[in-house]
Amino acid sequence: MKPFDLPEPDAEAAAHSARLSEAIRNEITAAGGAVPFSRFMELALYAPGLGYYSAGASKFGPAGDFTTAPEMGPVFAACVAESLAPVLQQLGAQARFLELGGGTGAFAAVALKRLMELDALPDRYAILEPSAQLRERQRETLRERLSPPLFELVEWPDTPFADDWDGVLFANEVIDALPTPRFAIAGGEVMEEHVVVEGGAFARVDRPADAFLSNAVRHIERRLERTLPDGYRSEVLPQLPYWIQAVSGGMRRGAMLFVDYGHPRAEYYQAERRDGTLRAFHRHRMHDDPLRWPGLQDITASVDFTALAEAGVAAGFDFAGYCSQASFLLGNGLAGVLERIERIGDEAERLRRIEEVKKLTLPSGMGERFGVMGFEKDVEFGAAFLAGDLSFRL
Numbered sequence: 001m002k003p004f005d006l007p008e009p010d011a012e013a014a015a016h017s018a019r020l021s022e023a024i025r026n027e028i029t030a031a032g033g034a035v036p037f038s039r040f041m042e043l044a045l046y047a048p049g050l051g052y053y054s055a056g057a058s059k060f061g062p063a064g065d066f067t068t069a070p071e072m073g074p075v076f077a078a079c080v081a082e083s084l085a086p087v088l089q090q091l092g093a094q095a096r097f098l099e100l101g102g103g104t105g106a107f108a109a110v111a112l113k114r115l116m117e118l119d120a121l122p123d124r125y126a127i128l129e130p131s132a133q134l135r136e137r138q139r140e141t142l143r144e145r146l147s148p149p150l151f152e153l154v155e156w157p158d159t160p161f162a163d164d165w166d167g168v169l170f171a172n173e174v175i176d177a178l179p180t181p182r183f184a185i186a187g188g189e190v191m192e193e194h195v196v197v198e199g200g201a202f203a204r205v206d207r208p209a210d211a212f213l214s215n216a217v218r219h220i221e222r223r224l225e226r227t228l229p230d231g232y233r234s235e236v237l238p239q240l241p242y243w244i245q246a247v248s249g250g251m252r253r254g255a256m257l258f259v260d261y262g263h264p265r266a267e268y269y270q271a272e273r274r275d276g277t278l279r280a281f282h283r284h285r286m287h288d289d290p291l292r293w294p295g296l297q298d299i300t301a302s303v304d305f306t307a308l309a310e311a312g313v314a315a316g317f318d319f320a321g322y323c324s325q326a327s328f329l330l331g332n333g334l335a336g337v338l339e340r341i342e343r344i345g346d347e348a349e350r351l352r353r354i355e356e357v358k359k360l361t362l363p364s365g366m367g368e369r370f371g372v373m374g375f376e377k378d379v380e381f382g383a384a385f386l387a388g389d390l391s392f393r394l
Helices: 011-030 037-046 075-091 106-117 132-145 211-224 240-248 305-314 325-331 334-342 347-361
Strands: 096-100 124-128 164-172 182-186 189-198 201-208 233-235 250-263 279-282 285-287 298-300 318-324 370-377
Touching (some): 011 189, 037 189, 075 106, 075 164, 075 250, 075 334, 096 106, 106 132, 189 211, 240 305, 250 305, 305 318, 318 325, 325 334, 325 347, 325 370, 334 347
Parallel strands (some): 096 124
Antiparallel strands (some): 182 233, 189 201, 250 370, 279 285, 318 370
């Protein structure tokens, strides 16, 4: 998708993007004329009041830029709740549930109801959400869809839990939006992609990488048992282990579950993938210009699931499993969901739910493009990852 195929923003949106662009230009100037791409991405997505995830523009559904699994309907959240219920039951009455990035609140609305049915309700359900606008939308959604006792379990902290806690952490399509460094290989050396201003517009240039990024790239090469060729360009998240430690905080016992699109390391850094996985989404169109319209488009990179496995273990957790989204849903209650769908009397609604299942599970939809990875600490997921285990590919 080329930039000229994208729908142009209206005047208000364009003015919003211009304000954020000016703020980014000012930071570039203050930094001596260039900032790492990861910093540009951080500002474009999370600058207070202006970034894509911090401002009020619609992001999910037909009016937004993309649709996530929980926004399609109740199937995804019901199956995730099924997988986490045994963990919460093992942890007991004081267990907490921490959801990173709550979207519209659709996931929490279904998950809490299903956990109640399974006698696995947490003592507290926290949504860590950077967008003030989305927090309000989540409150409205949950107040409307939940009974008062369930709604009272939900809270919106500003930071991860700071005290010692037992519970589960869940993140759907979160790691792909972490600000990622971009690297390139030139003359056998590791370079870092930076953003500069040329003729008033943003442009990307390469500068020598620091030791932190360079060591991360060399780690990839050692694990691949080959060097990356000159001209190769991609992404790496050397900060991922620190991020895992930060969001899990003082979790003593519990589990973490991540759902995202990505690849094991050997596939992520294939020779053919010479420009990485970075892309942008605007009005359900994917394109390759992340510098265009800051604040109006999502910027994302695929997840290296091998790196995620390493980061989770480094944070003190045991690796629990890795499989495709389709296998995960099939192994965590999808058969029961399908039985309930077949009993729906409204034919139009029944067909909508069947179509939802297809999108979530078929290879042409999200079924194979998305992976699910779990970690556990002094608890057991049980059968959550028994269907279609892919850990041998890591």
